[in-house]
Every structure is written in structure tokens, then in C-alpha cells.
Amino acid sequence: MTVQKLYAGVTLRETRTRLGLTQKAFAERLGVSLPYLNQMENNHRPISAAVVLRLAQEFGFDVTELTTGDAERIVSDMREALADPVFGAAVPPLADLRLAASNAPALARAFLNLHRAYRQTHERLASLDEALGRDGASLRPSPWEEVRDFFHYCDNYIDAVDLAAERLSQAWGPGGDPVAVVTDQLAARGIAVATGDEAAIRIYDPQTRRLTVSARVAEPTRRFQLLHQMALLTQNDLLEATLDLARFQTPEARGIAKIGLANYFAGAALMPYRAFLAAAQQERHDLERLADRFGASIEQVAHRLSTMQRPGLKGIPFFFVRVDQAGTITKRHSATRLQFARFGGGCPLWNVHRAFEMPGRFLRQLAETPDGVRYLSLARDVSKPGGSFTAPVRRYAIALGCEIAHAPQLVYADGLDLARGFQPIGISCRICERRDCHQRSVPPLERHLRVDPDRRGLLPYVIAE
Template sequence: MATQKLYAGAKLREMRGRLGLTQKLFADKLSVSLPYLNQMENNHRPVSAGVVLALAQEFGLDVTELTVGESERLVSDMKEALADPVFGAANPPLADLRLAASNAPALARAFLDLHRAYRQTHERLASLDEALGREDAALRPSPWEEVRDFFHYCDNYLDAVDRAAEHFVTGPQGRRDVIQVAREALERRGISLHFSDTGAMRRYDPVAKRLDVSARSSEPTQRFQLLHQVALITQNDLLDATLDLARFHTPEAREIAKIGLANYFAGAALLPYRTFLDAAGSTRHDLERLADLFGASIEQVAHRLSTLQRPGAKGIPFFFVRVDQAGTITKRHSATRLQFARFGGACPLWNVHQAFETPGRFLRQLAETPDGVRYLCLSRDVSKPGGSFHAPTRRYAIGLGCEVQHAGALVYSDGLDLKGRFEPIGISCRICERPDCHQRSVPPLERRLRVNPDRRDVLPYEILG
């Protein structure tokens, strides 16, 4: 399998600007000629292995920053957008998309914003009472989409919030009991904490200065909800400053994002960065053992593993996803090259869909995406009881995975033949390039079809090159 060339011109220019170096000085430190550096910065040449090594030795660069980041997500998002029938036969080569993402990321994001606005126009036209008769009907992303994209392009890692959460629960002797720390923080502000049957998972009365957390919820949920409210009360200035930098278009988006930031703080406090990173390594990323060690749920542990992207102290790059029983993605994040479709469900060949059939078990899958990248994928069902007979139970499946070169650091690789067969999976049928998939629901939009009425195979059409 051919090694993918590394084009990282924008990253090189950004780093040189941050260091305050001229091209000549930067080239000297990297032991390359000035024309060669110029070509690399403009993506006319790939970054060589020698330059990567020099960046690590001279400047302490975490080389994973060159390979996984905004460019890969932009390429994936643009490829999906260009599969829309509105673009007709337009099918820019992958090299052009990578060039745009690396050299003109602002233009690429503007293109995605424009396509999103186009889609929303069609959605509004499908509901005339929404599309017509409203003077304020402007073309903008929904608040939910805007917040989702904010976390997506932050790599789902927010350094200031993460460090504040870590500091909040860590004392001179190490990690402290989160409930005790939270109770003390509330008491200093005259707020009383009660575990009671309120009918809601969490309810705060700012006038009475009383916080109620549901006694019917599981202990991991109680801790998370308690820390969420503590974040809103004790970290409000930090959360607002982060929101100011994001510059959301609507008050609704800002309010949704604030909930997301409080959730982020809660997860980072429940699973503080360095302590959790060390425990993940020592347990070989055993989700059940980590859940027991930190009093967290398996879903909380899996999601946290996908956020360990602190510069200089990164964990294994994971992807994390949660789907409902209809196959709709309700949470998604990837620090790997695998980027989920922004719209619609996940590939039906992916083992995350089988988790509902085997409750309480981890499923393992060795999978390969159309770009030739191989992954170790885990999936498991998660149930969220309502706490009473009449309360509904919410059921999801979570997926967690990493590229196969990291598989040895996971207990889940034990007994697997990592050089054996890898199952082919895709991202979304409409952008998947596999011509012979037996689970294909729709043909790829960028490929021509041939229909033979006198022949029927698994698919009723043949996908042409």
C-alpha cells in the first residue's frame, strides 16, 4: 500500500510566523535550501521525513499535528458536499481538495457555509410556514450545527477549560473525590447540595441557592450532572470568555455552546487529563477498568479518550461516535483520519450497528476505509434507564477506534490477527467509492451508472469508473 505524501504548507507557515523567523533562518534550522522550504510552504512539495525529524528536534513539534487536523476534516467535508447533485458532474480530484484545505482553509470553510445555506433553503421550502411569512428568515446554520462545527474544528479539545477542570479536582496529593470537591465549592458560595427525587436529573434554584441532583440517576450520571452545574456557577467567566472568542451568530447557538462547555468541564473534571492519560496507558485502555477507577460510565470514558489531544501530552488518536437505534449519529468526534459524514447515518457494515443485537458485550472489528487506512473498531450498546417503571429507557450504541498501528496499546487487540483480513467499511453510501458493496443503499453521486435490464446482480446497476 502506497504511503500518503504529507503536505502541510499552512502548518509550516504558521509555525514559522509563531517563531518570528524569516524563511532563510527557518530553512537553515531545517537544513534545507530556501527554494525547497518555499515549495513545501506552498504545497508544491511534500514535507520530507528529514524535515519532520528536524521540526521535532529543533522545535519540539508534536509531529501528529502535521498529519491530523483541520485540513483532513475540511477535505472530508468538501468531498461530501461536492457529492450533492447540485454540482452535477463536477468532481475535483482529491489533490485539489487537499490543496484548497491546506492553502485556503478560510475559502474552504466559506464554501461549506454556502453549501449548508443552500441545503437549509431547501429544508425551509419543504415547510412553507417556516420559509414564508417570516421577515427574519436569514440563511445561516442552525444553532445546533454551528455549535457542532465549533467543537469539530477545535479537535474537541479546549485547553483552558480542560486545565481548569483538572486544577479544580486535583490537590497536592493528587486527584480528590469529585463530589466532596464540588460540595465544598458550592458551600463556599452558600449553595446547598441535595440528592433527592425531583423528577429531573438536575435542578438549580439560584434564589434559594439550592442544587438538587436526582437520587434515581446512576452514580456516574450524578457526578457528571453535579460537575456540570458547578462549571456554570464557578467557571462562568472562563466559559463566557471562550464563547466570546467563538463569535456565534445567534444567542441560541451561544446558549447551546455554553451547555457544551459545561459538559466538557464536567467530563474533564470527572476524568482529569494527566491522571486519566496515565491510567489509560497502564490499563491498556480497558474501558471497564477505567470506568471503575474513576466512577464514570463506559460512554464517558470512551468520549474522554477521544479528547486526549493536549499539545505535548497527546494520547492515542481515537474516533468516538454514538448512534441511536435508527442509525442516526447523535455524537461524533475523530482525532484520526476517519471523518464521519456530517449528514445521515454511518456505514451499515460498521460493527456499531450490531451492538444492539449483543447487549452488554464489546464487539471488535478490524476495518479498512476506502482510502486504505486500517482501524481497530470497538462497539457496545449503552442503556440509560429513566429510574422508574414508567420512565422510558434510552438506548444507544457507541463506537470507539484507532488506526491499527496503535492497536497493540489496547487490550482489545489481544488475540486478533492484525495482519489478517480487514472488513471494508465506508463513510456514507453517497460518497463511498466502493463499486461492489452488497449493503449499498444508494449509488455514489459522483459516479456514472450502467443499468442492464437483462441482468441482475446484488445491485440493480453497475457503477462505472
């Protein structure tokens, strides 16, 4: 097996800058020569095991930060963008993409922003009525996509917000009821909390200082919505400071992000980091037991597990995704090497799409992506009734998974043969390199095709080597 060399010059340079050390002083602390450090910081040499060890010993550095983070995500996003036919057949090799992601991440993100703007302009022009109906349309990412990328590249972990939520949770303690505490704290601010039969899940009237939460929703949702409003009312300065650092391009993106940060605070308060991490390890990441323990929903627990990336106290790196019945990804995050399709549909062989067929059941899948990485994937439907016969049911499915090395720490791996039986899956057909997939919908954009009218196999064409 080929061992991939570790190039992390940008992270190494940022670490030195954060510590306020010169290259000479940093090299001495690491026990290497100045030229050697310079070569590592510029990705002319890989980071050796000895240097990784010294980083941990001298500075308490979480060495997993050298191999995770933006680089893998940027490479995956660039590969998918470059599969667009607009670039033709001149696709840069993978080594060049990794070099760009490591050495020039800002330039790589600028390229991705440019390609996103191109696609949105192309789609806008394809719909003439939309193009004519918009005055002053600009080449900007959609607010939703901009916010989703913000959380994606923050590793879905916002440290200051997480810590503030953890401090609030101390008011009710382990196993305590946050509803009573939050209600009392809001009452002390002159805000009355009530339940109502409105269609809206949560309504806050700043004039009457009255917060109404729908009685139709499940109890975990009520707790979550109370904590969400608590964040908006008591943590506004923190949320606004975080938004200032993000520098969103539009007021709409900033507004959506503020809702996302309040949601983050609510989940982190309902499931405080240290207590939740300890419980997850104790319960072997059993979603149902964790949901009962913290008064949360299955989806809330799965989402929270994907945020456990606090430096120095990291949990298992999970991927988390939520899809609707059309296969559209409505939530996505990955702390693993698995990345999700940004354009087009996902892989139909992934078990998350089968969850709608078997509601109320956990589906397990051993999966292998084209790069040879193996995963344990867990899927379940999380349909949400509207609370009355006439109300529509919102139907979603979620998937939570990790690389197979972490699988023994999950109760869902029990009884599975973790050495075999892996199903090949991809990201999307457009960039999947598998030649013999029976579910392929479109040919891969990076490969040539051979078409023989006198021969028909699984596909009406043959993908060339």
C-alpha cells in the same frame, strides 16, 4: 505501497509566525535555504524528513500536528458536499481538494458553510408549512451543527478548559471523591447541594442558591452533573472568553456551546488529563476498568479518550461516535482519518448499529474504509433508564476506534488477527466507491450506472468503472 508526500505549508507558516521568526531566521534554524522554506510554506514542495526532525529538535514541535488536524476533515467534508447532485458530474479531483484544504482552509470552510446553507434552505422549502411559519428565516447553519463543528475542528480538545479542570481535580487527588470536595467548595460560596426526586437531572435555582441533582440517575451521572454546575459557577469567565474566541453566529449556538464547554470541564475534572492518560496506558484502554477507577460511565470514558490530544502529550488518536436506534449520529469526533457522514445515514456495515441487538456486550470489528485505511472499532450499547417503571429509556450505542497501527495498545485487540479479516465499511452510500457492497441503499453520486432489465445481481444496476 505509495508513500503520500507531506504538504503542510499553512501549519509551517503558522508555527513560524507564532515563534515570531522571519523567514530568513526560520530557514537558518531549520538548516534550509530561504527559497526552499518559501516553497514549503506555499505547498510547492513537500516537507522533508530532515525538516520534520529539525522542527522537533529545535522547537520541541509535535510533528503529528503536521499530519493531523483540519486538512483531512476539510477534504472529507468537501468530498461529501461535492457529491450533492447540484454540482453535477464536474467533481474536482482529490488532489485539488487537498490543495484547497492545505492552502486555503478559510475558503474551503466558506464553501462548506455555503453548501450547508443551501441544503438547509432546500429542506426548508421542501416543507411548505415550515417555510410559511418562519418569519425572517436566514441562511445560517443550525446552532447545533455550528457547535458540533466547533468541537470537531478544535480536535475535541480545549486546552485552557482542560488545564483548569485538571487543577480543580488536585483538590481530591487520585482515587478521591469529587462529590465531597465540590459540595464543600459550593457550600463555601453559599450554595447548598441536595438530591431530589425531580424528573430533571439537575436544577440550580440562583435565587435560593440551591443545587438539586436527581436521585434517579446513576452515581457517575451525579458526579458529572455536580462538576458541570461547578464549571458554570466558578469558571464562567474562562468559558465566556473561550466562547468569544469562537465567534458563534447566534445566541442559541453560544448557549449550546457553553453547555458543551461545561460538559467538557466536567469530564476533564472527573478524568484529569495526565492521570487519565497514564491509567489508560496502564490498563490498555480497558473502558470498564477505567470507569471503575475514575467513577465514570462507559460513555464518559470513551468520550474522554477521544479528547486526549494535548500538544506534546497526546494519547492514541481515537474516533468516537454515539448513535440512536434510527442511526442518527448524536455525538461525533474523530482524531483519525475516519470521518463521519454529515448528511444522510452512515454505513450499515459498521458494528455500532449491531450493538442494540446485543446489549451489555462489547463488539469488536476490524474494518477497512475505501481509502485502504484499517481500523479496530469497538461498539457497545449505552441505554439510559429513566429511573422508574413509567419513565422512558433512552437508547444509544457508542463506537470507539483507532487505526490498526495503535491496536496492540488496546486490550480489545487481544486474540484478533490484525493482518486479515477486515470488513469493508464506508462513510455513507452516497460517497462510497465500493461497487459490490451487498448493503448499498443508494448509488454513489460520483459514478455512472448501467441498467440491464434482463439481468439482476445484488443491485438493480451496475456501477461503472
